[in-house]
Amino acid sequence: MSHSIGLNVESLLPLFSITIALMLGAISPGPAFIYVAKNSIAISRKHGLFTALGTGTGAALFGLLAVMGLQAILLAVPSAYLILKIFGGLYLLWIAFKIIRHAKEPMQTQQDVAQQMSYPQAYRLGIITQLSNPKIAVILASIFTALLPKEIPTYYYVVLPILCFFIDAGWYSLVAVALSAEKPRKVYLRFKAIFDRVAGGVMTLLGLKLIFGMK
Numbered sequence: 001m002s003h004s005i006g007l008n009v010e011s012l013l014p015l016f017s018i019t020i021a022l023m024l025g026a027i028s029p030g031p032a033f034i035y036v037a038k039n040s041i042a043i044s045r046k047h048g049l050f051t052a053l054g055t056g057t058g059a060a061l062f063g064l065l066a067v068m069g070l071q072a073i074l075l076a077v078p079s080a081y082l083i084l085k086i087f088g089g090l091y092l093l094w095i096a097f098k099i100i101r102h103a104k105e106p107m108q109t110q111q112d113v114a115q116q117m118s119y120p121q122a123y124r125l126g127i128i129t130q131l132s133n134p135k136i137a138v139i140l141a142s143i144f145t146a147l148l149p150k151e152i153p154t155y156y157y158v159v160l161p162i163l164c165f166f167i168d169a170g171w172y173s174l175v176a177v178a179l180s181a182e183k184p185r186k187v188y189l190r191f192k193a194i195f196d197r198v199a200g201g202v203m204t205l206l207g208l209k210l211i212f213g214m215k
Contacts, residue, residue, distance in 0.1 A: 015159065019167070021147065022163065023167055026168050026171040031095070035126065039122055045176060048122075048172075049176045051125065051176070052176050053126065054128075054130065055126045055172050059167070059168035063161040066138075067148075067157055085213070089208065089210035092132055092210060096204040
């Protein structure tokens with residue numbers, strides 16, 4: 001019993017490998033990156049930071065599910081994974097449509113978005129955007145399966161979700177701070193229509209890839 005609960009060097013070692021794997025996963029661009037970037041540049045730094053906290057919360061939820069054996073459930077019930085992928089993909093396509101539809105609108109009218117979207121709403125949308133991609137849960141489960149010891153220490157069930165949160169929220173907070181700076185905002189203002197169409201196009205591809213399983 002003491003081995004499963006007690007902190008020791010051997011049980012801590014896998015956490016270093018997992019941390020590196022999670023960091024590499026977090027910095028790879030995806031729907032969350034696009035959404036955090038969009039809110040940071042087009043609305044405000046605070047909106048970007050709250051979105052980042054939301055994506056971090058989503059990552060923590062996926063981390064908890066992954067360590068509890070979500071992969072085994074999804075492999076046992078393929079239809080559940082398919083349904084999650086379809087709904088997630090449709091959500092990403094909806095976001096893409098909204099971004100492209102407002103691409104031509106000048107930034108002045110975009111300021112209304114800041115009033116329409118509260119900080120809690122930015123946080124919630126960050127969670128939803130992260131959770132719209134069930135592949136993240138499977139990737140996390142794969143990382144955990146490969147790197148965790150056979151007998152998982154009890155405290156891992158708390159530490160791993162927290163680790164997922166801080167790595168994800170930390171990275172996207174940096175993205176929010178960097179992209180909400182004056183120079184990136186000026187560049188965005190100048191080429192807003194182009195940036196929005198590109199962001200919407202990438203989000204569309206990500207949504208279609210999720211639905212149809214394109215590689």
